[in-house]
Amino acid sequence: MNWITKIIKASEKIKSVIHKRATKEDIANSDWTSCCRGPILKKDLEKNLWVCPDCNKHHRISPTQRFDILFGKNNYEIFQTPIPKDDPLNWYDSKSYKDRLKKARKKTKMDCGMMVVCGSIQNIKITAVASDFDFLGASMAAAEGEAFLYGIQYAIENQTPFLCVSAGGGMRMMEGLISLSQMTRTTLAINELKKKNLPYLVCITDPTAGGITASYAMLGDIHLAEPGALIAFAGARVIQGTVKEELPEGFQKSEYVEKTGFVDIIVERKDLAEKIGTLLSILLKKNSAISTEENETTENTQSLSKVAS
Secondary structure, three states: OOHHHHHHHHHHHHHHHHHOOOOHHHHHHOOEEEEOOEEEEHHHHHHOOOEOOOOOOEOOOOHHHHHHHHHOOOOEEEOOOOOOOOOOOOOEOOOEHHHHHHHHHHHHOOOOOEEEEEEEEOOEEEEEEEEOOOOHHHOEOHHHHHHHHHHHHHHHHHOOOEEEEEEEOOEOHHHHHHHHHHHHHHHHHHHHHHHOOOOEEEEEEEEEOHHHHOOHHHOOOEEEEOOOOEEOOOOHHHHHHHHOOOOOOOOOEHHHHHHOOOOOEEOOHHHHHHHHHHHHHHHHHHHHHHHHHHHHHHHHHHHHHHHHO
8 A cells, every 4th residue: 555545544534533523422412502692612501500601592401400400409209100102193203103213212311201290489388390301302292191180180289389380392192182182181180289279370481382281381370480481382484374474573572472472480499499489488378368268258158057057
């Protein structure tokens, strides 16, 4: 092998290294992520609660990271929720649904896309659920529906408020009508919670869309949202193609949705725990007063019945 051949082979090797693209796994396992100013160390971002110090972008975080911020690190109980049979429709596209579930579980270390916990904010015991976007886009299927219902049932039995941290692109296509039925199931569960005069708060995070927006994410007593969160049902391009008009600036962002009345308040991540604690203390006092008034009305009715008899 002469020196020319060596140079050619060496140059080809260099080219292959330069043009090799990093995989999603490489990026996920890296110490770096990107934002407005380019690469930023994840540990620096974590110190600021995963919020960019320059542009204030609230990066997506896992349920564990979320609950560490709200309740304090490891200062909450994680529940094991029911898991229905995987792949009830034997779905297969470019790969099987079972393989996708296996990969998502390995990546997130969760059995499904929702985590249900119980913790305390300002000495108020709270049942909470949060979705992980890394688990198949935080889409809703039977297992997630079971997790949500488990959380509601626990809240009713233990007389706690319920906090839902919403995220996800909607119902999971791999489970068809089974996933769509979760919209009804979660709605009925929330109605049962409200019958018990227990507060239902929703914190909307990026992104919340599709059937999630059309069901449990928009049924709260109060809707909070993080800055810049996408809140939508249909996609902006679909809407623009339908109405044939330019959409307003910031359309479907939380700031715009607040102006249109679907969000009550936008809260920075660092202020969420304090704001939720304040709101719940007010709601619980109000509900306590309502319950007392109802009890007095019932007692008066019973006394009148006795007198009448």
